[in-house]
Amino acid sequence: MVAIFVWFRTGWLINWNPPDVDEIMLPESTCRSIFTKVNWFLLTFYDISSGDDFRLFFLAICSLWVISVIGTFVSTMNLFFIVVLCMETLPNLYGRHQNEVDNVAIKVYRQLNNFYKNFEHTVLDKIPRGPVKEKRFH
Template sequence: MPIYTSSEAEESNDHNGLSGKLFGRERSLHSALGGGQVADILLWRNKSLSAAILLGFTMIWFLFEVLEYNFVTLVCHITILVMLMVYITYTAAKFTDWDLPDIHEITIQESAFRWTYRKLNLVLLRFYEISSGENFLEFFLVIGALWMISVIGNHFSSLNLLFFCVICLGTLPALYEEYEKEVDHLISKGRKDARKMLKKFDAEVLKKIPRGRVKEKKRR
């Protein structure tokens, strides 16, 4: 069995770190995001649906932030527009051979609500696990992230911040999957350079700070 020196061991660890994946995951990005329809949307596996969602949020942001539309006014106008479209469609169907769906069959499936309740319960359970403090590092990171978001939120409107998050969710995962190897290599290389800088700072600055001698207590 070969014996490595400390410097060789560090170089070996750095090399392994450069070949590792982001966040130390072993699964594919699609599996890490849940592997379901949400992962398909974030990674643009269903391009038409992903583009429609991104375009829809962009239109909402444009209406509220640029045109300064009021929420209640927008809801009323959309409802009026939908009612007019339904009225025109059913009125025109009386004079044509259009096969319109039965009104009583237009309902929301219960499975959609069950999926929503299941996801909300998982979020609440995860929130309780983090808040319990069993993993103090994770608890501290979540508190720090929420505090940073609150600070950033003071300089942006809630709608702009929400729109920015949606844009990031709709673009960054797909871009990362496309250039996964390059991004992982750059991040690992950045970690390696940061460790070297910290070691250099510790050796050249922190260890050279003079420290006073601890006075021993006189024994009676």
């Protein structure tokens, strides 16, 4: 959109004719790809908001809380700088120390899985649940 706008506004400088809007077409594969991604995104939001998968709902709540905590302590520009710095350095460090990082990641995953099982056993299993009604989609 921006490229077409700039083309319309500055095309007279270099004698370029603006494009005909009726001739601009997207291939069907591109439209299907975009639709598939948007559909997946909406279904994921629906799954989170419906509460069918409590683990996903809990993960979404925790992620939003972590983002809000980070946002209170770090400005947007500093956060952008940190993200760019990590994108430049972390792949190289992972390539050098792949085995050690994988071992630590496996240990952390197991500890988080045990923590979630304990949390589920001590807190979530004590929440009373009513009878489950079958959903009907028309």
